[in-house]
Amino acid sequence: MTVRLDPGEIARLVGVMGISSGPPVTKETPLKEVLVQFLHFASQECCGECAVGHMGTAALSSLLEKEELSPEDRELLQMLSRLLCTSAKCGAGRVAGKIVDLMLELNLN
Known part of the structure; x- marks a missing residue:
């Protein structure tokens, strides 16, 4: 099953949910920026019961704020995202x- 993403729809949902921690999200906002804003939100909203969730989401968002990702950055992102997917206690x-898996799959760097 292929999932198609409409960046405008994602931006609308982020705005409606009030999770934008940066500049206002519009249909023109790049998808990467919307997803990085979500990661900032997830970092703040993690339950705090595990270091993996709280520190992992913060590390992901700071890595993704770079203009260009090196191959080492991408490898670290993959490792962190897998760790979060399997070990974080909360949904955030x-x-x-x-989200980071999706960004790497879509090559949003």
Whole structure:
């Protein structure tokens, strides 16, 4: 099953959910920026019961704020996202890992 993403729809959902921690999200906002804003939100909303979720989401968002990702950055992102997907206690941490997997799959760097 192929999932098609409409960046405008994602931006609308982020705006409706009030999870934008940066500039206002519009249809013109790049998808990467929307997803990085979500990661900031996830970092703040993690339950705090595990270091993996809280520190992992913060590390992901800071890595993704770079203009260009090196191959080493991409490898670290993959490792962190897999760790979050499998080890985070809360949904915010697990979803953050899935978001980064999606970003790497779509080559949003």
